Amino acid sequence: MQFLADADLSLPQALRDIHRLAVEQPIEGKVADYIPALATADAIRCGIAFATLDGEVHTAGDAELPFSIQSISKVFGLVLAMQRMGDGLWRRVGMEPSGQPFNSIVQLEWEHGIPRNPFINAGAILVADTLVAHFSSSRQAFLSFVRRLAGSEYCDVNDEVLASETRHGSRNAALAYLMKSFGNLEAEVDEVLAHYFFQCSVEMSCKELATSLLFLANQGMHPITGEKVTSPRDAHRVNAILSTSGMYDQSGQFAFAVGLPAKSGVGGGIVAIVPGHGVIAAWSPPLNRHGNSTRGLSMITELASRLGLSIF
Numbered sequence: 001m002q003f004l005a006d007a008d009l010s011l012p013q014a015l016r017d018i019h020r021l022a023v024e025q026p027i028e029g030k031v032a033d034y035i036p037a038l039a040t041a042d043a044i045r046c047g048i049a050f051a052t053l054d055g056e057v058h059t060a061g062d063a064e065l066p067f068s069i070q071s072i073s074k075v076f077g078l079v080l081a082m083q084r085m086g087d088g089l090w091r092r093v094g095m096e097p098s099g100q101p102f103n104s105i106v107q108l109e110w111e112h113g114i115p116r117n118p119f120i121n122a123g124a125i126l127v128a129d130t131l132v133a134h135f136s137s138s139r140q141a142f143l144s145f146v147r148r149l150a151g152s153e154y155c156d157v158n159d160e161v162l163a164s165e166t167r168h169g170s171r172n173a174a175l176a177y178l179m180k181s182f183g184n185l186e187a188e189v190d191e192v193l194a195h196y197f198f199q200c201s202v203e204m205s206c207k208e209l210a211t212s213l214l215f216l217a218n219q220g221m222h223p224i225t226g227e228k229v230t231s232p233r234d235a236h237r238v239n240a241i242l243s244t245s246g247m248y249d250q251s252g253q254f255a256f257a258v259g260l261p262a263k264s265g266v267g268g269g270i271v272a273i274v275p276g277h278g279v280i281a282a283w284s285p286p287l288n289r290h291g292n293s294t295r296g297l298s299m300i301t302e303l304a305s306r307l308g309l310s311i312f
């Protein structure tokens with residue numbers, strides 16, 4: 001596959017270089033510990049994968065080790081909800097950047113229980129509510145969806161992380177109850193939170209993540225399975241919101257520096273969509289103050305700059 005900046009550049013070589021550069025730097029940031037089970041992640045793990053539309057996956061480092069996908073699960077949840085709900089979804093959740101930390105509560109009260117977008121916690125909990133309402137077993141539906149997209153039966157939930165999220169989920173519970181008080185949550189709060197914590201606790205590798213999201217780089221059609229996951233219009237919409245809100249209150253800076261639709265999670269993963277080409281997934285557990293992986297950011301920034309991948 002060839003890219004704009006340097007048609008002769010080899011992708012596997014570029015990934016190896018970028019990975020080496022990243023691990024040579026001193027580790028910056030801190031592994032998430034507000035969910036205690038996440039604190040056990042090994043800070044020196046670091047991997048990157050680039051899945052291309054022709055079905056190849058190039059990797060460097062720990063790209064096949066599963067890690068906690070955390071907020072990256074919000075992308076799968078949203079797509080599943082868009083498949084079921086149609087445009088009605090957008091009456092209950094917005095599409096504007098929040099400019100606030102991912103678990104902020106203040107804005108939600110000012111805005112009458114309508115979350116700014118589906119990629120902050122309140123928005124993802126709202127999306128979880130629609131999944132609980134639409135599926136007899138929303139957790140099983142979520143897992144089957146992810147496994148099918150990744151082409152891997154091995155994607156599974158980590159029970160320890162799930163128990164830890166549930167035990168330390170007061171802030172997410174507060175968001176859910178606040179939305180319930182405004183009449184914007186249909187199902188029981190406990191059930192909605194159980195789904196949300198479940199999807200956050202799923203583990204996948206960089207390789208599986210990059211493969212699973214290929215449909216977003218291909219106007220909604222998964223190039224390997226041939227499944228039409230979304231319409232081209234919905235793929236456009238998901239990418240648009242990822243561009244403005246996928247990296248939380250660092251989304252503007254990420255657009256400025258990189259220019260790709262992307263989503264991060266506090267497990268240290270970041271996925272970036274390269275429309276028409278493929279998907280990058282990077283992983284390294286230490287996070288900056290916005291909750292984004294420091295090495296993940298530097299690897300994706302470097303790769304995008306070397307290959308000229310910006311959508312802008």
Ligand SMILES: NC(=O)CC[C@H](N)C(=O)O
Pocket residue numbers: 069070071072102103121165172200264265266267291
């Ligand atoms: N940014 C994240 O990855 C947050 C997900 C985490 N499970 C939470 O709800 O706090």
